[in-house]
Amino acid sequence: ALHLNQVKKIYTMTGEDVCALSSIDLVINENEYVAIMGPSGSGKSTLMNILGCLDVATSGDYFLAGANVSELSDDALAEIRNRRIGFIFQTFNLLPRSSLLQNVELPLIYRGINARERRQLAEASIARVGLGDRMKHKPNELSGGQRQRVAIARALVNNPSVILADEPTGNLDSKTGQEIMEILNQLHAVGNTIILVTHEHEIAQNAERIIQLKDGMIESDHTVPML
Amino acid sequence: ALHLNQVKKIYTMTGEDVCALSSIDLVINENEYVAIMGPSGSGKSTLMNILGCLDVATSGDYFLAGANVSELSDDALAEIRNRRIGFIFQTFNLLPRSSLLQNVELPLIYRGINARERRQLAEASIARVGLGDRMKHKPNELSGGQRQRVAIARALVNNPSVILADEPTGNLDSKTGQEIMEILNQLHAVGNTIILVTHEHEIAQNAERIIQLKDGMIESDHTVPML
Ligand SMILES: Nc1ncnc2c1ncn2[C@@H]1O[C@H](COP(=O)(O)OP(=O)(O)OP(=O)(O)O)[C@@H](O)[C@H]1O
Ligand SMILES: Nc1ncnc2c1ncn2[C@@H]1O[C@H](COP(=O)(O)OP(=O)(O)OP(=O)(O)O)[C@@H](O)[C@H]1O
Numbered sequence: 193a194l195h196l197n198q199v200k201k202i203y204t205m206t207g208e209d210v211c212a213l214s215s216i217d218l219v220i221n222e223n224e225y226v227a228i229m230g231p232s233g234s235g236k237s238t239l240m241n242i243l244g245c246l247d248v249a250t251s252g253d254y255f256l257a258g259a260n261v262s263e264l265s266d267d268a269l270a271e272i273r274n275r276r277i278g279f280i281f282q283t284f285n286l287l288p289r290s291s292l293l294q295n296v297e298l299p300l301i302y303r304g305i306n307a308r309e310r311r312q313l314a315e316a317s318i319a320r321v322g323l324g325d326r327m328k329h330k331p332n333e334l335s336g337g338q339r340q341r342v343a344i345a346r347a348l349v350n351n352p353s354v355i356l357a358d359e360p361t362g363n364l365d366s367k368t369g370q371e372i373m374e375i376l377n378q379l380h381a382v383g384n385t386i387i388l389v390t391h392e393h394e395i396a397q398n399a400e401r402i403i404q405l406k407d408g409m410i411e412s413d414h415t416v417p418m419l
Numbered sequence: 420a421l422h423l424n425q426v427k428k429i430y431t432m433t434g435e436d437v438c439a440l441s442s443i444d445l446v447i448n449e450n451e452y453v454a455i456m457g458p459s460g461s462g463k464s465t466l467m468n469i470l471g472c473l474d475v476a477t478s479g480d481y482f483l484a485g486a487n488v489s490e491l492s493d494d495a496l497a498e499i500r501n502r503r504i505g506f507i508f509q510t511f512n513l514l515p516r517s518s519l520l521q522n523v524e525l526p527l528i529y530r531g532i533n534a535r536e537r538r539q540l541a542e543a544s545i546a547r548v549g550l551g552d553r554m555k556h557k558p559n560e561l562s563g564g565q566r567q568r569v570a571i572a573r574a575l576v577n578n579p580s581v582i583l584a585d586e587p588t589g590n591l592d593s594k595t596g597q598e599i600m601e602i603l604n605q606l607h608a609v610g611n612t613i614i615l616v617t618h619e620h621e622i623a624q625n626a627e628r629i630i631q632l633k634d635g636m637i638e639s640d641h642t643v644p645m646l
């Protein structure tokens with residue numbers, strides 16, 4: 193389970209502090225499917241970065257599977273980020289000078305997987321998002337939606353049990369967006385935890401629970417009616 | 420008017436050519452409001468880059484207000500890109516080490532506008548997209564949707580008469596997205612030409628005409644029914 197307790201995040205800048213998260217209490221259990229929505233600037237990506245152990249809260253605690261994240265060693269944190277959590281970034285964060293294949297292999301390299309198996313796993317992840325015919329392209333030789341799909345393929349290649357997807361369909365046409373949601377839905381069906389930021393209500397309907405953020409606070413938190 | 424005649428775009432890579440646009444004939448008249456839709460990878464951004472004089476067709480001609488773009492001088496092209504066309508990029512293309520204000524001032528600097536007037540114009544454009552309180556932030560100190568709005572503010576600061584918007588609301592919640600569409604609708608109402616790539620049907624409905632791309636070709640081209 194992911195458990196945030198009184199989590200605040202303040203960005204300190206010269207002359208002004210920005211309070212991005214104001215006081216978040218949140219529990220997400222294993223195998224939940226949660227959508228996070230809210231206005232631009234309301235703190236969604238900041239919340240995701242803390243859940244993904246990519247950023248640290250200014251105050252409050254984050255318990256991941258019972259362990260207080262601030263007390264974990266660097267190695268333990270690296271292991272979590274690499275193997276347990278798959279993060280799909282809102283702005284993709286691809287290596288510009290590496291090919292699509294190399295970008296997707298990156299989490300496998302960190303794991304020490306041998307070159308042959310790495311290639312097979314990466315190719316499978318790439319094929320699943322429909323980019324098998326673009327493997328040698330670099331990010332700037334791909335369309336916006338293709339880059340988004342590379343970010344997705346990379347996040348999923350290590351079979352993480354928690355998937356944090358920040359606007360995974362923002363650059364995709366409806367059909368391709370639905371194909372991506374089908375991948376996430378399947379991953380949920382086999383037991384993984386899915387946390388998804390989206391601004392599209394149709395996409396949010398794939399989840400079981402919708403959390404609305406506003407000004408760094410949780411405004412509402414409802415289960416999605418079963419159909 | 421923007422007139423593409425038998426335009427092809429082929430990206431040449433070692434070992435494979437990618438045909439991004441296969442044979443485009445297209446006329447967009449002054450003050451039209453056009454939405455371009457289509458699957459990921461179908462050639463929308465490539466088409467926008469050619470219309471915006473940011474890229475060159477492999478074959479075929481592009482006439483902009485009667486002039487063949489391939490015959491224009493570098494100075495004439497620079498003037499078009501800076502003053503006549505405002506381009507909102509799908510991946511924002513902001514200067515990472517400059518503040519929001521500096522990013523939006525950039526087109527005004529190229530025009531040789533003095534510092535005081537530049538600042539006023541840039542601040543007005545920034546206020547219009549709701550980021551008045553974020554002016555000193557750099558792009559990595561902004562949310563995804565805020566970065567998108569900086570790209571919009573920058574594209575509009577020179578009052579261009581042709582606006583090319585590539586997924587301008589892809590990272591915005593519905594309400595902020597509608598505020599942006601209201602800006603574009605107002606610009607259309609005062610005589611400007613708006614060409615918008617979007618994957619969201621609701622956003623496309625703001626336009627008068629919807630063009631569907633598929634595999635680098637125009638699949639359909641219809642006027643939007645008046646309501
Ligand atoms: N520099 C490049 N070199 C090689 N191929 C490229 C390059 N840029 C784009 N492509 C390819 O050209 C095709 C069209 O790309 P384009 O960016 O126009 O698509 P798009 O319709 O904007 O897609 P999206 O909706 O995903 O943004 C894609 O299949 C892409 O892989
Ligand atoms: N490094 C930073 N320094 C200062 N302020 C920041 C930084 N990163 C984010 N912010 C601010 O914190 C607030 C929350 O940002 P966040 O990225 O979490 O928003 P968001 O909900 O993801 O927005 P969007 O929907 O636009 O992606 C924003 O107002 C933003 O300007």
Ligand SMILES: [Mg+2]
Nearest residue numbers: 237282562563
């Ligand atoms: Mg965000």
Ligand SMILES: [Mg+2]
Nearest residue numbers: 335336464509
């Ligand atoms: Mg594109």
